[in-house]
Amino acid sequence: MKYISTRGAAPILTFGEAMMTGLARDGGLYVPETVPQMAQADIAALAGLPYEEVAFRVMRPFLGTTFTDDEFRGLIAKAYAGFGHDARAPLVQLGPNHFLLELFHGPTLAFKDFAMQLIGQMMQAALAKTGDRITIVGATSGDTGSAAMEAFRGLANVDLFILYPHGRVSEVQRRQMTTPTEGNVHALAMDGDFDDAQARVKDMFNDFAFRDGVRLAGVNSINWARVLAQVVYYFSSAVSLGAPHRAVSFTVPTGNFGDIFAGYIARQMGLPIEKLVIATNQNDILDRALRSGAYVTDGVKPSISPSMDIQVSSNFERALFDAYGRDGKAVAQLMAELKAGGFHISQGALETLRATFGSGRCSEEETTATIRTAFARTGEVLCPHSAVGVKVAEEHLGTAPMITLATAHPAKFPDAVEGAMGTRPALPPRMADLFDRPERVTRVANDLAALQTLIRERIGG
Ligand SMILES: Cc1ncc(COP(=O)(O)O)c(C=O)c1O
Numbered sequence: 001m002k003y004i005s006t007r008g009a010a011p012i013l014t015f016g017e018a019m020m021t022g023l024a025r026d027g028g029l030y031v032p033e034t035v036p037q038m039a040q041a042d043i044a045a046l047a048g049l050p051y052e053e054v055a056f057r058v059m060r061p062f063l064g065t066t067f068t069d070d071e072f073r074g075l076i077a078k079a080y081a082g083f084g085h086d087a088r089a090p091l092v093q094l095g096p097n098h099f100l101l102e103l104f105h106g107p108t109l110a111f112k113d114f115a116m117q118l119i120g121q122m123m124q125a126a127l128a129k130t131g132d133r134i135t136i137v138g139a140t141s142g143d144t145g146s147a148a149m150e151a152f153r154g155l156a157n158v159d160l161f162i163l164y165p166h167g168r169v170s171e172v173q174r175r176q177m178t179t180p181t182e183g184n185v186h187a188l189a190m191d192g193d194f195d196d197a198q199a200r201v202k203d204m205f206n207d208f209a210f211r212d213g214v215r216l217a218g219v220n221s222i223n224w225a226r227v228l229a230q231v232v233y234y235f236s237s238a239v240s241l242g243a244p245h246r247a248v249s250f251t252v253p254t255g256n257f258g259d260i261f262a263g264y265i266a267r268q269m270g271l272p273i274e275k276l277v278i279a280t281n282q283n284d285i286l287d288r289a290l291r292s293g294a295y296v297t298d299g300v301k302p303s304i305s306p307s308m309d310i311q312v313s314s315n316f317e318r319a320l321f322d323a324y325g326r327d328g329k330a331v332a333q334l335m336a337e338l339k340a341g342g343f344h345i346s347q348g349a350l351e352t353l354r355a356t357f358g359s360g361r362c363s364e365e366e367t368t369a370t371i372r373t374a375f376a377r378t379g380e381v382l383c384p385h386s387a388v389g390v391k392v393a394e395e396h397l398g399t400a401p402m403i404t405l406a407t408a409h410p411a412k413f414p415d416a417v418e419g420a421m422g423t424r425p426a427l428p429p430r431m432a433d434l435f436d437r438p439e440r441v442t443r444v445a446n447d448l449a450a451l452q453t454l455i456r457e458r459i460g461g
């Protein structure tokens with residue numbers, strides 16, 4: 001199993017190498033050279049299996065020889081042992097043909113835990129074999145950072161730096177990142193928005209002297225292993241609603257396009273998915289791009305669903321790579337144009353994208369109204385991101401059952417939920433003292449050289 005870059009000019013890697021590499025050295029993102037196919041009988045056989053076994057069967061073909069089967073089963077078991085629901089990703093019914101996939105029962109209450117807990121286990125296992133020490137730098141709009149802190153805190157051979165946009169994450173998210181006491185994890189509150197933070201992380205990867213000097217690794221969804229782990233719950237949920245004998249659709253609250261791209265991979269593997277619907281908040285660049293063909297940034301607007309306040313949607317590059325017939329040069333050209341503000345998707349590529357993806361946008365007012373009405377109708381308390389998904393899904397209901405991804409727990413965004421319903425959702429008991437724990441955070445400027453100096457000093461390099 002080999003991995004190639006979306007820009008076509010980086011070394012071809014194995015799964016294990018791609019996981020430890022993060023961003024490709026030509027600035028692109030790694031994707032499988034060919035996507036393994038799952039036969040209909042093998043998909044049907046997933047019905048009724050524990051989540052961990054589904055995870056093993058779905059991901060195994062992508063791994064090559066990186067882990068033995070026994071090792072991989074052990075890592076999966078450890079990754080999901082701390083989840084607060086036996087089903088790991090339970091489905092609840094919202095309406096006659098509409099289901100909600102609750103992805104917030106992991107340790108930090110967001111879907112990121114599904115991949116981050118596993119990647120934490122896989123990276124530790126890989127590092128134990130080589131004896132290497134790595135520096136992970138990640139950008140977050142709130143959830144990736146908290147999930148990464150939880151997965152990597154206290155590890156002897158990893159230093160983790162998380163850049164989050166100062167003042168633009170919820171208080172619960174911030175405290176999840178600033179209250180871990182372990183010395184190997186570092187919360188950095190940066191001037192700017194998420195796109196700035198993500199750009200600085202990519203700059204660090206593209207500075208080879210720095211990258212090689214600190215042994216840089218990434219845990220954002222630039223890392224293929226992150227995307228792969230998220231493919232699993234598309235299978236587990238679709239099968240429980242009758243796949244492969246019945247097709248389903250998904251609506252995915254979208255920002256960096258990693259989660260919905262995992263659904264795209266599930267579809268490529270053979271899971272019968274009719275439509276994958278991109279749901280955006282007022283940062284609606286992906287919805288506009290799908291409608292008009294113009295992918296043009298116009299500045300991040302802070303919203304009540306802050307984790308999706310993104311304009312430079314990193315993983316869209318992976319979808320463009322396929323839509324352009326896997327032409328790395330064409331993708332490199334589009335990404336160069338994006339640096340200058342935007343690009344136009346060719347008519348052929350746009351039609352290819354539209355054959356798989358639908359899209360919709362949810363305003364701030366609609367998000368608030370959806371939290372309120374969904375609770376009144378179903379008793380389900382939605383986080384604002386999940387509400388964006390539910391609102392857009394309702395506009396796309398068809399004959400196939402619709403599964404909307406509930407990407408975070410409402411207690412991570414108590415202000416938005418209180419604004420809609422008048423009551424504040426409570427944190428789980430294990431986090432009840434989150435607001436009493438001391439915070440540790442460094443304010444940093446949006447300045448690449450200064451960030452690199454800080455990281456080198458902290459790791460003693
Ligand atoms: C709660 C929540 N919902 C949705 C998203 C969007 O997911 P993606 O960036 O994979 O599109 C994020 C951020 O990634 C998130 O944290």
Ligand SMILES: N[C@@H](CCOP(=O)(O)O)C(=O)O
Pocket residue numbers: 139140141142143144145219220221222255256258307308314
């Ligand atoms: N919404 C994300 C943004 C980063 O996305 P990633 O999937 O690329 O890590 C967050 O919560 O940080």
